[in-house]
Amino acid sequence: MEVTTTEAKIKAAAQKVFLEKGFSGARMQDIADKAGINKALLHYYYRSKDKLFDIIFMESFQKIIPKINLIAQSDAPLFEKIEKFVGEYIVAINADPMVPLFVLHELTRHPEKFIQKVFSATDGGPKVGKLVAQIQEEAEKGNIRPIHPATLLMNIMSLCIFPYIGKPMFQMVLSIDDKQFSTLLAQRKTEVSAFVINALRL
Amino acid sequence: MEVTTTEAKIKAAAQKVFLEKGFSGARMQDIADKAGINKALLHYYYRSKDKLFDIIFMESFQKIIPKINLIAQSDAPLFEKIEKFVGEYIVAINADPMVPLFVLHELTRHPEKFIQKVFSATDGGPKVGKLVAQIQEEAEKGNIRPIHPATLLMNIMSLCIFPYIGKPMFQMVLSIDDKQFSTLLAQRKTEVSAFVINALRL
DNA sequence: TTTTGGTTTAACCATATGGTTAAACCAAAA
DNA sequence: TTTTGGTTTAACCATATGGTTAAACCAAAA
Structure with a gap:
């Protein structure tokens, strides 16, 4: 079975949601649901929507x-x-x-x-x-x-x-x-x- | 001086805002401000954000x-x-x-x-x-x-x-x-x- | 067995946001 | 001068949304 950390689960979910909906269309609750964790954990691990987004964006940018x-x-x-x-x-x-x-x-x-x-x-x-x-x-x-x-x-x-x-x-x-x-x-x-x-x- | 109707002013403003921010990033208040009119008029003339968006989108689509x-x-x-x-x-x-x-x-x-x-x-x-x-x-x-x-x-x-x-x-x-x-x-x-x-x- | 420190959760909170409504306005018709 | 019907506004409303907090949890160290 997958033994991913919560932090990693959040990142994976965030990637999916941000890529699909863009920053303004993405919802923190949506990310939490997709990661299967409590919404508060998003902030516990990544502070804010902006911070989380920046990480996903920079990684994506490297790719193109x-x-x-x-x-x-x-x-x-x-x-x-x-x-x-x-x-x-x-x-x-x-x-x-x-x-x-x-x-x-x-x-x-x-x-x-x-x-x-x-x-x-x-x-x-x-x-x-x-x-x-x-x-x-x-x-x-x-x-x-x-x-x-x-x-x-x-x-x-x-x-x-x-x-x-x-x-x-x-x-x-x-x-x-x-x-x-x-x-x-x-x-x-x-x-x-x-x-x-x-x-x-x- | 420009004698545009309110309806036209709204459409022009909506076009600008939607093109700049996308649907989920656009704010009705922002459109109203750019059009220089009361926010309620947006709904008076175009009913809802979705309806207004659809009009702008279809027109844009024709262009490409x-x-x-x-x-x-x-x-x-x-x-x-x-x-x-x-x-x-x-x-x-x-x-x-x-x-x-x-x-x-x-x-x-x-x-x-x-x-x-x-x-x-x-x-x-x-x-x-x-x-x-x-x-x-x-x-x-x-x-x-x-x-x-x-x-x-x-x-x-x-x-x-x-x-x-x-x-x-x-x-x-x-x-x-x-x-x-x-x-x-x-x-x-x-x-x-x-x-x-x-x-x-x- | 108890303590400790990181992790998780439910309950909240303030604000933003799309949308509604009743009243005020106002120009043209009567 | 009054009536009429479309237009405009301020005040509201319900809900969504990002974010916070205190308490509960829990595994490892003591």
């Missing part, structure tokens, strides 16, 4: 500002980097499909509150300098179509993340059910990098 | 399920359609940059509630049949790289919409301010279709 560094700063050739990044990023998001919408929703509504905290947590934000230089270099060498590095990064991340956020919209526009949609998403792990790389070819 | 039909069902060649669609879609989103996050956030949290209503409002959802056929046709003729039509549509829409949703994240990752970000967005009106079309070329 991914190990860009690792890949971006390596010495691999550009196309290889793209393949690797897209593959790993999609897998990461796929593991927690609710995270992107949650994080971006809360981040948009309280930019000041987190921008700073998040920056220190990732020590100054990710360093994409090397990747940027590489893109410019390849463009100058005439190996790829010229493109603003920021634009390329934006395109790649959009293609990775947005399908998860836009799911209900896509299902409607495309008239497809959950299963068909999942199939499409699965294909994207390789499809996206192929698309991007082809877009860069001359 | 755009005139796909018009373009998708036309007889223009594929690349031309893509250019036209991307251009118009980005302009539409640009006019209301808060809408996508708002709609997708609420839609994700209450799929059942709206999926149906929205379907009837758009009479059965957009018809992309012709565009789908066209993509398959071009692929078979060997004019473009083969790609699942749904995947292509997803890619295009992701590239158009996501930058607006992911703004705070991108600004952090790329270390750029509002102005620089706007510049990047402006470029995308043409940049995105170029990117997509190039990705389709053999």
Whole structure:
């Protein structure tokens, strides 16, 4: 049987509720019920709704500002980097499909509150300098179509993340059910990098 | 001077507040204050928070399920359609940059509630049949790289919409301010279709 | 067996929040 | 000038909600 501590049970429940409802839609009682504990314990262990939320939010945030560094700063050739990044990023998001919408929703509504905290947590934000230089270099060498590095990064991340956020919209526009949609998403792990790389070819 | 009716003032204020805070974060008092009217008038004109919200939501939704039909069902060649669609879609989103996050956030949290209503409002959802056929046709003729039509549509829409949703994240990752970000967005009106079309070329 | 210190609970509390109501208002019609 | 019907307001109301507290619990140490 599971021998989780109360503290852990609360965190797990809070994660679920906050991701589902967002901060303002989440109810402490709801979290307590899902954790199967008395509501007072939420405050005993985490003080306040805000404090509890901050913990869940920061953890979630880490998940979508991914190990860009690792890949971006390596010495691999550009196309290889793209393949690797897209593959790993999609897998990461796929593991927690609710995270992107949650994080971006809360981040948009309280930019000041987190921008700073998040920056220190990732020590100054990710360093994409090397990747940027590489893109410019390849463009100058005439190996790829010229493109603003920021634009390329934006395109790649959009293609990775947005399908998860836009799911209900896509299902409607495309008239497809959950299963068909999942199939499409699965294909994207390789499809996206192929698309991007082809877009860069001359 | 503005001679707006109370009803219109309420709607405008509600739009602002709901888009900013979402349903559960929005406060009726806040809407009343922004509209400069007594809170009771909200109920006098719109009955309840839910009813008021539904109106704002449906209007917002229309904005991001755009005139796909018009373009998708036309007889223009594929690349031309893509250019036209991307251009118009980005302009539409640009006019209301808060809408996508708002709609997708609420839609994700209450799929059942709206999926149906929205379907009837758009009479059965957009018809992309012709565009789908066209993509398959071009692929078979060997004019473009083969790609699942749904995947292509997803890619295009992701590239158009996501930058607006992911703004705070991108600004952090790329270390750029509002102005620089706007510049990047402006470029995308043409940049995105170029990117997509190039990705389709053999 | 008793003490101790962390854990859990039921009962509360203050405030926020969506919503209602009766009375006051006010411009146009009679 | 009076009546009428829609509009606006202040005062309320019931309930939801985040948070607190004193007492009960309970396992391990003494």
